[in-house]
Amino acid sequence: MVALEKQCEAGNADECTRLAYRHHEGDGVPEDDARATPLFARACHLGDMTGCTMAGYAYSEGRGVERSHERAAAYYAFACHGEEATACSNLGLSYIGGDGVAKDPRRAAKLFRQACDLGSISGCANLGASYSLGKGVAPNQRRAARLFERACKADDQHACYNLGVLHRDGLGMPRNYKRALALFEQSCGVDDASACGNLAMLVNDGRGIRRDRQRALQLFDKACGLGEAESCFTLGRAYQTGKGIERDNARAIELLERALALDPETESAADARKALALARGEAA
Numbered sequence: 001m002v003a004l005e006k007q008c009e010a011g012n013a014d015e016c017t018r019l020a021y022r023h024h025e026g027d028g029v030p031e032d033d034a035r036a037t038p039l040f041a042r043a044c045h046l047g048d049m050t051g052c053t054m055a056g057y058a059y060s061e062g063r064g065v066e067r068s069h070e071r072a073a074a075y076y077a078f079a080c081h082g083e084e085a086t087a088c089s090n091l092g093l094s095y096i097g098g099d100g101v102a103k104d105p106r107r108a109a110k111l112f113r114q115a116c117d118l119g120s121i122s123g124c125a126n127l128g129a130s131y132s133l134g135k136g137v138a139p140n141q142r143r144a145a146r147l148f149e150r151a152c153k154a155d156d157q158h159a160c161y162n163l164g165v166l167h168r169d170g171l172g173m174p175r176n177y178k179r180a181l182a183l184f185e186q187s188c189g190v191d192d193a194s195a196c197g198n199l200a201m202l203v204n205d206g207r208g209i210r211r212d213r214q215r216a217l218q219l220f221d222k223a224c225g226l227g228e229a230e231s232c233f234t235l236g237r238a239y240q241t242g243k244g245i246e247r248d249n250a251r252a253i254e255l256l257e258r259a260l261a262l263d264p265e266t267e268s269a270a271d272a273r274k275a276l277a278l279a280r281g282e283a284a
Contacts (some may be wrong), residue, residue: 001028013046020054024063028259033064040193044075052079053087059091060099085120088112092126097134105136116147116207125151125159132171141172152183160161161195164239168198168207177208188219193226200231213244224255232259233268233275240279253279 001022007015020039023032037058043051044051056075059068073094079087092111095104108128115123128147131140145166151159166182167176181202186193204210217238223231236255239248256276260269 008042009048013043013048016040016043016046017048017051017054020051024054033058033062041075044078049079049084049087051081052076053084053090054081056087056090060094069094071100073100080114083118085115085118085123086116088115089120089123089126089262091228092123105130105137109136121154121156121159124154125156125162130161131163132166132189138248141166143172145172157187157190157192157195161192161198163270164198165194168202177202179208181208188222191226193223193228193231195221197231200234217245222257227262228266229259230264231262232256232262233266233272235271237275240275248280249282 001019002017004022006052008019016039020036020043021027023039026107027047037055040051040054040058053077056072056079058064058072059075060072061067068110073091075169076087076091076094077118080091088111089160092108092115093099094101095101095108095111109127112123112127112130116127117123123171124147128144128151130136131147132144133139142282145163148163148166152163160183164180164187166172167177167183181199184195184202188199196219200216200223202208203219204216205211217235220231220235232255236252236259237243239244239255240252241247249263253276256272256279259266259272260276263269266272
């Protein structure tokens with residue numbers, strides 16, 4: 001540790017990054033982002049692009065420094081110019097969300113493509129999402145599927161989920177519920193909330209598998225716990241109506257309130273508000 005500190009102080013960028021990771025991850029020392037982030041920034045200023053990317057991440061999340069999307073984007077841009085793949089992908093996300101930069105889906109798609117070409121799996125997955133949603137590029141579900149497949153094979157589980165959606169809906173390929181089910185199952189296994197919610201719907205409806213209301217309710221419960229608003233609504237309504245589960249008005253209120261707190265603009269929000277008003281009336 002002392003040797004790393006001396007080499008960093010002497011201007012060795014790689015050793016500054018290594019030292020920063022030690023503090024960031026709590027490797028042999030207490031985890032301390034307030035110590036790690038300035039070291040990542042020093043590594044960046046000394047020319048290490050990974051240090052720039054990590055400094056950008058720290059500012060985007062407020063890890064050891066005051067949160068600043070503008071500074072995060074600046075670090076990402078510098079690192080991306082130095083062909084650091086993750087930085088290009090992260091900068092693309094900044095342009096998608098308008099975080100520290102003006103929203104620009106076209107610029108984002110170009111950055112995702114650059115990141116993907118440089119070997120970033122997340123860059124490929126994000127480019128796939130751009131093609132699937134038609135953000136910054138013309139919609140192209142076949143191209144999206146190829147990119148999701150590439151990222152999924154590299155163990156990007158959210159890309160596996162997105163690929164499952166294309167199989168389920170027959171976008172860019174013939175509809176295949178069994179393949180969608182397998183992909184959702186895989187991603188749900190590593191706690192992807194959207195995958196668990198969509199898996200629950202397939203199981204509940206009997207698409208690609210025998211209908212199993214009890215297992216579906218268990219999956220809705222898991223997805224809700226992971227933050228998937230629609231699943232909280234569906235489970236709340238089940239407790240309210242007693243459909244497949246013992247009726248429990250108090251639990252229904254709790255779940256409906258959670259659904260609206262997670263996403264007040266979700267597709268089921270209007271129905272959730274009506275259901276919640278009814279449940280509260282019964283409780284009164």
